[in-house]
Each structure stands twice: as structure tokens, then as C-alpha cells.
Amino acid sequence: MFLVPDPVVRFFHRMASPPHFYAFTERLMPWLVVIFLLLTAAGLYGGLYLAPADYQQGDSYRIIYIHVPSAWMSLFIYVVMAIAGAIGLVWRIKLAEIVAISSAPIGASFTFIALFTGSLWGKPMWGTWWVWDARLTSELILLFLYMGVIGLYGAIDDKRVASKAVAILALVGVVNIPIIHYSVEWWNTLHQGPTVTKMDKPSIHVSMLIPLLLMALSFNVYYLIALIQRVRIELLQRERSSQWVKNKVLEVKQ
């Protein structure tokens, strides 16, 4: 730990304790919500109003301001889940276990949004709701991976054991995601349908890119908000017999 300054280490040690985390996030939450609203407003204004229409796709390309950040988040959250799970496995930090499992439904929702908006975008572009495009297909498999994590957690009654199981599964999944992704991409180039066109990311103009990045940031903050809320609820549930939760409940009652 000699590489990390002492106050930072102390901050993380304190965060690992449920009552501290609970109190700290309570104060943090309004700020996060404000930042989220500002970023979303700026991103949507830039994306839906300021950015010009695409010369080929017209206005329907604007769905990327939801679609692309969701797709990024879906992968990012899986990685967060695996890292949190690994931390929980190695150092037995309860909070990390809770972060891992609380991330799963959020990640699954982002994956679903990415799939749904992708299919909405595909209707005018490809003429069908669904094309076995490489990105859509690997996103679909990612959704199944999330479902597996959620299902496994739900199936095991003892939640400490379930958290461990989820961590192992998430780690196995995170090793496999690149392999699955590239194999699907490879499969797609061989079986490419006649109508497939690609949303090319690198050729995007700055006036479209900035709102996209703002939206990506806002989605990140949203993830943090949703995660913190879920973690807080899960903490209260798991620690319901501990003194600090009892005090909290009494506080609310008065």
C-alpha cells in the first residue's frame, strides 16, 4: 500500500464499513443527482437540437445518444461487477460483494436498452427489427450472461454464499466476453447479410461526438446513483439486526 497516499487508503477503509458508507452516500446523493441532471440536459440539448442531421440517416441516427452509451455501460458494468466480485472474494469485503450483485440488474437494463434502441434504429435502416449483426448478437449474449448472474444469485438462499457464486461466475464471464465478442464478429463477417450497414464510430463529427460523450458521462453518473440506491437497500436488508440500522430506523420514526 506504499504507492497509495495514506488519506486515500483511510477513505477506502472507512467506505468498506456499512454505517459509514450509508451516511456518506446520503450526503453525496443530492450532488450526484444535480450532476446527472445537468449532464443529461446538456447532452440531450446538444444531441437532439444542436447537432446537425446525418446526411445519410437523417434524424434517426440521433438514437445513438441513448444506444451507444447504453452499450458502453453494459460492458463497463460487467467489468465493474467482476472486479467488485474479485475484491469480495479475496478480501471478504461485504460491501464489494453487494456492489457486485447490485450492479447486475442495472447492467442488464442497460444491455436491454442497447438492444431495444438498436432494434428501433434497425427498423428504418435495415428494414427489419432484428438483424444478426455482430454487435447486436454479442449484446444479446451479454444479456444472457447478466441473466445468468441474476438467476444464480436468486437461486441460492444464503446470500453470502450467493455473492461468492456470483463473483466466480462474473470472473469466468469477464474472461469469456472478449472471446465471445470476437468469435461473434468473426462469425458475422462470414455470414454477413446483404443489407447490413455499420454505425461507424470513428467518422463521427465533433458536434455529434461531444453530446455523445456528455451522454456517456451522464449514464455513468446515473449508474452510480442507481448503484448506490441499490447498495443502500441491500445493506439495510442484510444488516437489519445490527445496531446502526436499528438507530437509523428509530431516527426515521421520530
Added chain:
Amino acid sequence: MSLSRAFFAIIRRDLVLALRRRSEIANPLLFFILVITLFPLGIGAQPNLLQAIAPGIIWVSALLAAMLSLDSLFRSDFDDGSLEQILLSSHPASLLVLGKIIAHWLVTGLPLLLISPLLAIFLGMPTHSLGILLLTLLLGTPVLSLIGAIGVALTVGLRRGGMILSLLVLPLYVPVLIFASNAVEMAGSGLPVNAQVNILISILLMTLVLAPWPTAAALKMSIN
């Protein structure tokens, strides 16, 4: 007992146990044959159609058969407590578990391999792609057992683990399915399949090294 002796003792024990309960060998095999028989009945028996989709059908059926056979991997040992003894031994649990997986593959994966030429004839596959079909099954089915073992290890303690197991395991089978069925398809049209076979070999080596480790960890977790 030395590690290698323990390793082979486990393989031998599991093989003997499997030979005493032959239905466990027969069930996935019959399932494999049955599913493949259903396809011509379901989609019609035009030779061109069957020939075109034969590699995919055989591989998807192999995937499902491998998944169905997974339950027997740790079930009886978990129920009678011998799994606990295996994990308590002084040898690395991951290697002993690997022994169990190898025995399981010999009992459930190898028969699929042996029966597949017959099914390839059923589906009218060209004879020159038969060798590649066998090669992909030889390389691919151990991967299915190795990855599947992680899934079973996670769910062996559950009463209703069956449904959840397919959700855990099937998405992870996707790369094997893609490369293996594609290799067979390409071989059918006389194209080189070195790339696919090399990738399958690397996937096999990687899972062989990596998979036993989370399997052992998950078993230790399930036993608590």
C-alpha cells in the same frame, strides 16, 4: 499417495462407477441421436437443406447433450459426501477436479464423437468433411465439459439447478459452437480450416488450464 496416483485413481474410480451405471452413458447419447432425428422430421427431408444445416445441427445437438449430461458430474459425489473428502485431501483440489472432468468426458463426450459419423450419414454430409467433424468434436467436447463443470460446481448444491445451469453454461459455449460448426461447414465446401482448428486448439488449452480453478473454488463454496 502421490498427486499423479491420486489423479489417476479418481479417473479410474469415476470410470468404474460410470460402467456400473450404464444409463448415465446411454442417456446423453440417445438424446443426441434423438434430437438429430427430429430435425429432418421437423423441417423436411430435402437432401440439400439437410446437408446445408448438418454441421450446425450436429453441433447444437452436441452442445445440448453435453449440457444435459453435466448434472451427473458431481451430483452423486455431492449427495454421498465423497466430494467433500476429495476437496479435503492434501492435493490441489483443481487437479483432482480435472481428473473427474476427464473421466466425465470419457464417459459422455467420447461416445458422442464415436456415434457422430453415423449421424453425419443420416444428414447426408459429404464424406470428406467427416474427418473435420470428428476433429472438431475431439477438440470441442472437452471444452464443453470443462466450462460446464464450472456451471455445475456453482449449482450442485441447489435443488432446482437444472434450468439455471443452462443459462449459465450455454452463453459460454458460443465460441466453440461458432468455430466448430463453421470448420465443418467450410470443410464441406473444400475450403481450408486451419484457422478454426487452431482457434479450437487454443480454446481447449486455455480452458484446460483455467477452468479447473474456478470449478474447485465453486465446489468449495457449494459444499459449505
